[in-house]
Structures are given as structure tokens and as C-alpha cells.
Amino acid sequence: MGRIIHFEIPSADPEVSISFYKNVFNWEVSRWGDEEYWLVKTGEDDEPGINGAIMRQRDPEQPVVNTIEVANLEKAIEAIEKNKGQIVVPRMAVPTVGWLAYFKDPNGYISGVMQPDADAK
Structure with a gap:
């Protein structure tokens, strides 16, 4: 979850x-x-x-944007797109924190999804 x-x-x-x-x-x-x-x-x-x-x-x-933690960013992106969401900022590293992308849900509201990874660069 x-x-x-x-x-x-x-x-x-x-x-x-x-x-x-x-x-x-x-x-x-x-x-x-x-x-x-x-x-x-x-x-x-x-x-x-x-x-x-x-x-x-x-x-x-x-x-204002809320970011949701996920175990696997690529799987989350696939699920977002499959369920009529849209990636608006592609996967990017937040150094020493993790991997982040931003999306719009089907109603156009923006949120972030992040996979923690201390080795992200």
C-alpha cells in the first residue's frame, strides 16, 4: 500500500x-x-x-503536491498509465533519496511517486 x-x-x-x-x-x-x-x-x-x-x-x-512511496517506480508508472493517469515529469534521481516521477490522475490532479534508494544519482 x-x-x-x-x-x-x-x-x-x-x-x-x-x-x-x-x-x-x-x-x-x-x-x-x-x-x-x-x-x-x-x-x-x-x-x-x-x-x-x-x-x-x-x-x-x-x-501543492503530495508524494506517495512505492516499492517499484517502474511498476507504479505502468499502473498509473494503465489506469488513465499520465506521467508529467518522467523518472528522475533525487540523489541519495530515491527515484521520483510526477503524474496526473484521471481528474488532472498532480502527485508524485517515489521509490526510496539511497544509491540514486
């Missing part, structure tokens, strides 16, 4: 968004690498919930 493991909040002004979420929800935020991508810790690991990220918005229509 696939579970949502990560969310991404796009922002035209990440600094404003970071300040908002820190002040309102007390989230911990740290920059990830050299990208305009900030990891968000929403709570303690032993509490229910997931962590995510705030990222620089790449498109005015870019939605």
Missing part, C-alpha cells in the same frame, strides 16, 4: 512562506543543498504526520 510520505508547497516568495509556516505552525525549515528548496519538519518522528518542503514556484499554476 502506498502512503503519502512528503509534500511540496510552491511559493513565489519562499522567504515569506517560510516565515509564515514557522510563525503559525512552529515548523522547522532548513535549506536543502544549493537549490531553492527548503526541507520542512512538521513534528517529531514518533508523532503522526509527514514532513515536506517549500520550494520556489516554477509555474503560476503549480499546485
Whole structure:
């Protein structure tokens, strides 16, 4: 069973968004690498919930995206396409994290699918 493991909040002004979420929800935020991508810790690991990220918005229509963990990304992509979904960003490595693709479901909503793999490059 696939579970949502990560969310991404796009922002035209990440600094404003970071300040908002820190002040309102007390989230911990740290920059990830050299990208305009900030990891968000929403709570303690032993509490229910997931962590995510705030990222620089790449498109005015870019939605908040949830990412679902899968055991095998290629099989998940096949199942998405077989069930009238559409891959909108093909398989790519997230170094030291895993393999990621983005898809639209039959209603046009975008989500991500990720196969964890610490060796991804």
C-alpha cells in the first residue's frame, strides 16, 4: 500500500512562506543543498504526520503536491498509465533519496511517486 510520505508547497516568495509556516505552525525549515528548496519538519518522528518542503514556484499554476512511496517506480508508472493517469515529469534521481516521477490522475490532479534508494544519482 502506498502512503503519502512528503509534500511540496510552491511559493513565489519562499522567504515569506517560510516565515509564515514557522510563525503559525512552529515548523522547522532548513535549506536543502544549493537549490531553492527548503526541507520542512512538521513534528517529531514518533508523532503522526509527514514532513515536506517549500520550494520556489516554477509555474503560476503549480499546485501543492503530495508524494506517495512505492516499492517499484517502474511498476507504479505502468499502473498509473494503465489506469488513465499520465506521467508529467518522467523518472528522475533525487540523489541519495530515491527515484521520483510526477503524474496526473484521471481528474488532472498532480502527485508524485517515489521509490526510496539511497544509491540514486
